[in-house]
Amino acid sequence: MRSGKWSAVRERRCGAVAIMPSGAYLACMTAPQLSVRSARARDLAHRLSRLERRPIHAIVEDALTEYAKRHPEPSASAFLKRLRVLAVEDVDLEALIEDNRTSHDGVAL
Structure with a gap:
């Protein structure tokens, strides 16, 4: 029926x-439904899904996996090295905090 x-x-x-x-x-x-704001990306995902006869989510998962392999997450040490290259002078954060520190009067009762 x-x-x-x-x-x-x-x-x-x-x-x-x-x-x-x-x-x-x-x-x-x-x-779960795939929500894509880009019409171009949505059309491409649907076209690839039809050509490969696979669900759209599988196409998107494969594409994101490949993207993650090509663009690995940088380590903390690599980030700090890049930051040192960009910085003109080393800033003493402790001194900066102490210079701008003010006491709080407390809660007004």
């Missing part, structure tokens, strides 16, 4: 027919 998205379910007690979504439709609707 199934046809497409919906299937008819007959209830035994009163003989009424209820129209319910099929299991495949519910599985599709409860799965």
